Amino acid sequence: xxxxxxxxxxxxxxxxxxxxxxxxxxxxxxxxxxxxxxxxxxxxxxxxxxxxxxxxxxxxxxxxxxxxxxxxxxxxxxxxxxxxxxxxxxxxxxxxxxxxxxxxxxxxxxxxxxxxxxxxxxxxxxxxxxxxxxxxxxxxxxxxxxxxxxxxxxxxxxxxxxxxxxxxxxxxxxxxxxxxxxxxxxxxxxxxxxxxxxxxxxxxxxxxxxxxxxxxxxxxxxxxxxxxxxxxxxxxxxxxxxxxxxxxxxxxxxxxxxxxxxxxxxxxxxxxxxxxxxxxxxxxxxxxxxxxxxxxxxxxxxxxxxxxxxxxxxxxxxxxxxxxxxxxxxxxxxxxxxxxxxxxxxxxxxxxxxxxxxxxxxxxxxxxxxxxxxxxxxxxxxxxxxxxxxxxxxxxxxxxxxxxxxxxxxxxxxxxxxxxxxxxxxxxxxxxxxxxxxxxxxxxxxxxxxxxxxxxxxxxxxxxxxxxxxxxxxxxxxxxxxxxxxxxxxxxxxxxxxxxxxxxxxxxxxxxx
Amino acid sequence: xxxxxxxxxxxxxxxxxxxxxxxxxxxxxxxxxxxxxxxxxxxxxxxxxxxxxxxxxxxxxxxxxxxxxxxxxxxxxxxxxxxxxxxxxxxxxxxxxxxxxxxxxxxxxxxxxxxxxxxxxxxxxxxxxxxxxxxxxxxxxxxxxxxxxxxxxxxxxxxxxxxxxxxxxxxxxxxxxxxxxxxxxxxxxxxxxxxxxxxxxxxxxxxxxxxxxxxxxxxxxxxxxxxxxxxxxxxxxxxxxxxxxxxxxxxxxxxxxxxxxxxxxxxxxxxxxxxxxxxxxxxxxxxxxxxxxxxxxxxxxxxxxxxxxxxxxxxxxxxxxxxxxxxx
Ligand SMILES: Nc1ncnc2c1ncn2[C@@H]1O[C@H](COP(=O)(O)OP(=O)(O)OP(=O)(O)O)[C@@H](O)[C@H]1O
Ligand SMILES: [Mg+2]
Numbered sequence: 137x138x139x140x141x142x143x144x145x146x147x148x149x150x151x152x153x154x155x156x157x158x159x160x161x162x163x164x165x166x167x168x169x170x171x172x173x174x175x176x177x178x179x180x181x182x183x184x185x186x187x188x189x190x191x192x193x194x195x196x197x198x199x200x201x202x203x204x205x206x207x208x209x210x211x212x213x214x215x216x217x218x219x220x221x222x223x224x225x226x227x228x229x230x231x232x233x234x235x236x237x238x239x240x241x242x243x244x245x246x247x248x249x250x251x252x253x254x255x256x257x258x259x260x261x262x263x264x265x266x267x268x269x270x271x272x273x274x275x276x277x278x279x280x281x282x283x284x285x286x287x288x289x290x291x292x293x294x295x296x297x298x299x300x301x302x303x304x305x306x307x308x309x310x311x312x313x314x315x316x317x318x319x320x321x322x323x324x325x326x327x328x329x330x331x332x333x334x335x336x337x338x339x340x341x342x343x344x345x346x347x348x349x350x351x352x353x354x355x356x357x358x359x360x361x362x363x364x365x366x367x368x369x370x371x372x373x374x375x376x377x378x379x380x381x382x383x384x385x386x387x388x389x390x391x392x393x394x395x396x397x398x399x400x401x402x403x404x405x406x407x408x409x410x411x412x413x414x415x416x417x418x419x420x421x422x423x424x425x426x427x428x429x430x431x432x433x434x435x436x437x438x439x440x441x442x443x444x445x446x447x448x449x450x451x452x453x454x455x456x457x458x459x460x461x462x463x464x465x466x467x468x469x470x471x472x473x474x475x476x477x478x479x480x481x482x483x484x485x486x487x488x489x490x491x492x493x494x495x496x497x498x499x500x501x502x503x504x505x506x507x508x509x510x511x512x513x514x515x516x517x518x519x520x521x522x523x524x525x526x527x528x529x530x531x532x533x534x535x536x537x538x539x540x541x542x543x544x545x546x547x548x549x550x551x552x553x554x555x556x557x558x559x560x561x562x563x564x565x566x567x568x569x570x571x572x573x574x575x576x577x578x579x580x581x582x583x584x585x586x587x588x589x590x591x592x593x594x595x596x597x598x599x600x601x602x603x604x605x606x607x608x609x610x611x612x613x614x615x616x617x618x619x620x621x622x623x624x625x626x627x628x629x630x631x632x633x634x635x636x637x638x639x640x641x642x643x644x645x646x647x648x649x
Numbered sequence: 650x651x652x653x654x655x656x657x658x659x660x661x662x663x664x665x666x667x668x669x670x671x672x673x674x675x676x677x678x679x680x681x682x683x684x685x686x687x688x689x690x691x692x693x694x695x696x697x698x699x700x701x702x703x704x705x706x707x708x709x710x711x712x713x714x715x716x717x718x719x720x721x722x723x724x725x726x727x728x729x730x731x732x733x734x735x736x737x738x739x740x741x742x743x744x745x746x747x748x749x750x751x752x753x754x755x756x757x758x759x760x761x762x763x764x765x766x767x768x769x770x771x772x773x774x775x776x777x778x779x780x781x782x783x784x785x786x787x788x789x790x791x792x793x794x795x796x797x798x799x800x801x802x803x804x805x806x807x808x809x810x811x812x813x814x815x816x817x818x819x820x821x822x823x824x825x826x827x828x829x830x831x832x833x834x835x836x837x838x839x840x841x842x843x844x845x846x847x848x849x850x851x852x853x854x855x856x857x858x859x860x861x862x863x864x865x866x867x868x869x870x871x872x873x874x875x876x877x878x879x880x881x882x883x884x885x886x887x888x889x890x891x892x893x894x895x896x897x898x899x900x901x902x903x904x905x906x907x908x909x910x911x912x913x914x915x916x917x918x919x920x921x922x923x924x925x926x927x928x929x930x931x932x933x934x935x936x937x938x939x940x941x942x943x944x945x946x947x948x949x950x951x952x953x954x955x956x957x958x959x960x961x962x963x964x965x966x967x968x969x970x971x972x973x974x975x976x977x
Contacts, residue, residue, distance in 0.1 A: 236845055
């Protein structure tokens with residue numbers, strides 16, 4: 137561990153030594169050391185299930201450690217709950233849902249530290265400070281409205297604003313960027329740089345290596361609960377970092393767009409949407425999808441990407457146009473109707489409504505298939521088990537135990553199970569909204585490979601993604617949305633990150649973040 | 650604009666005003682201050698208990714022990730004053746300590762043994778009722794100069810109505826309860842727990858302390874309700890107030906608090922109590938209706954309100970979705 141670029145004043149603010157933790161005999165952390173300096177952004181990396189979130193939860197008092205010591209500013213500390221960690225000056229955005237939907241934005245921001253006047257909560261002051269706080273993130277919203285009225289992205293910013301405001305010494309962000317778009321990430325990062333300059337120590341967990349290289353100074357890598365090492369990012373090649381994380385080289389599957397019209401199995405489009413739209417949601421569009429084709433959907437947040445998916449899957453009802461499958465007109469009046477026609481949809485808000493925590497991994501995977509068969513015909517548990525084992529293997533879900541309640545899996549592994557749920561229905565058209573968010577770089581490659589294989593077997597796919605590299609890697613065609621309109625379609629050799637970016641930026645954009 | 654979370658309360662209030670107007674059209678005498686005064690006295694103990702129940706339900710829990718604790722309190726006070734010659738104030742202080750400790754113990758079991766509130770407070774219900782029988786199975790009359798003088802204390806409204814000490818106490822409990830719920834850290838934590846206990850914990854809410862505090866509050870207010878009940882009936886009886894917890898739940902739900910927790914207002918419970926009182930009063934005025942009609946009407950109202958709440962939630966979710974689509 138050498139730190140040539142650090143000034144002498146860069147002293148350690150948080151130091152964890154030999155932290156160990158096991159859950160019911162499974163070792164999640166095995167004598168891990170971690171240290172954070174004042175005024176540094178420290179990335180904590182590792183595969184899904186490596187133990188990152190567990191380490192954070194031990195440092196912030198959610199879990200009790202089996203052994204090890206934690207020092208804050210040199211003094212030994214042992215926060216017994218999140219409240220105590222907050223008092224010590226550690227603010228955290230956890231990977232799971234962080235806020236309360238039944239409270240207002242202002243109440244969420246100041247829960248547990250309400251400004252008081254004459255001993256009672258000063259609501260006016262709370263509102264004023266909330267507005268002020270959010271303004272720093274370019275957010276001008278009604279702080280008296282319930283949190284549930286806002287989108288995931290806005291909630292994420294609110295959660296970050298709360299944590300930043302709480303953190304006197306240490307700020308911890310566990311995958312904070314998973315539901316933010318590029319612009320919002322930039323706002324967040326400039327905020328982090330400012331906080332860093334003020335001397336805050338920041339721990340950042342993310343699966344986006346670009347982001348790591350963009351803001352982090354140092355990186356600590358965990359693998360299977362063990363410390364692989366801590367390094368300065370300066371002069372650490374990306375490939376070396378990846379092999380630290382995976383323990384092996386990454387085989388490159390990303391074919392940087394050679395996919396062309398020719399790759400698509402010949403044949404006519406089987407699924408047609410014509411003049412399909414809904415007032416106030418998405419303007420009418422035409423879309424024809426061939427078997428085995430991957431159609432990408434690109435656009436900024438709020439451009440109508442998710443809304444397009446809602447229409448295709450019958451969550452929103454179209455008020456114009458027709459949908460046909462194999463020449464037969466179908467009525468997509470509800471998700472059930474869409475599922476009956478062989479559609480599948482893996483939504484973006486998996487965090488909030490994807491998993492049933494107390495159900496086992498196998499049951500969670502079998503859920504959509506069961507729904508399609510009807511609840512009257514239960515899937516035999518042996519079949520569920522076999523199905524689960526198949527996907528645990530192909531998506532590398534860890535730990536490979538179909539009977540474990542899914543809430544005990546790491547965030548990324550839960551994500552994989554949800555993806556498996558839809559793949560298990562063997563749909564003819566699968567709609568994926570941000571399929572690889574929160575999934576580690578190794579699994580990411582596996583999933584892309586799996587998608588290619590399924591398409592080769594004739595499944596059609598609509599993929600919504602903010603990551604242009606992901607789209608260019610798998611999509612045969614990309615539809616670009618802006619202002620709730622389909623404004624461009626790129627196909628074959630035109631599908632490049634540059635072209636998509638230009639298409640997004642080209643028209644007169646009116647929406648704000 | 651009315652914020653959607655206040656919608657159930659506003660609906661309840663509107664229903665009360667309309668119902669009262671209809672009653673008054675039929676029986677103009679129902680507008681008199683005397684009727685209003687009686688309505689408050691008759692429901693004072695229920696109102697106080699319902700404030701505790703509101704906190705419990707807001708946090709996503711339930712307290713089934715309330716009726717039994719009220720009975721226990723009244724028997725305890727009657728015997729302590731009548732047979733042991735304690736001063737009523739001493740007896741009150743003692744019984745409030747006992748009922749608060751009882752509530753805290755239930756809260757601690759719910760939190761630390763992770764037993765559902767329904768089960769813990771069901772056990773508490775049997776326990777408190779049994780303890781009341783142990784003290785006395787008879788109805789114990791109580792008389793003491795202090796109690797008489799409190800019973801005789803009231804403000805007179807123009808028109809002959811009386812605002813008794815017990816009514817004032819209930820109103821005070823509602824006001825203080827309302828302030829605690831909306832303007833203190835503890836109140837905010839109660840709403841947080843009702844919204845999502847896991848998130849609340851990750852946001853630093855002291856879940857254990859808050860849970861114990863909630864059930865302690867409910868225990869304390871049940872004790873207070875028991876004291877008021879003793880004044881109201883001038884006796885203590887271990888068979889009394891069976892099922893009062895259900896009346897309290899009804900008042901809370903009719904008042905617009907969601908049984909799932911996290912949404913509702915103390916003021917709503919007050920209106921819920923008023924609606925129940927109004928129905929009783931109407932039945933008295935009508936004269937031909939059996940008092941069981943109170944239960945039937947409350948049953949119907951509960952159904953209506955629950956359906957209404959579902960409707961409101963469905964509608965506001967839709968509006969939220971639309972807003973999200975348009976805004977984002
Ligand atoms: N509450 C729990 N009970 C049982 N096992 C758990 C619990 N929390 C985590 N684990 C296990 O501990 C290991 C580490 O999980 P952790 O959540 O720390 O992973 P992670 O590095 O954050 O992964 P991801 O990138 O997917 O979020 C996993 O094997 C997980 O299954
Ligand atoms: Mg994690």
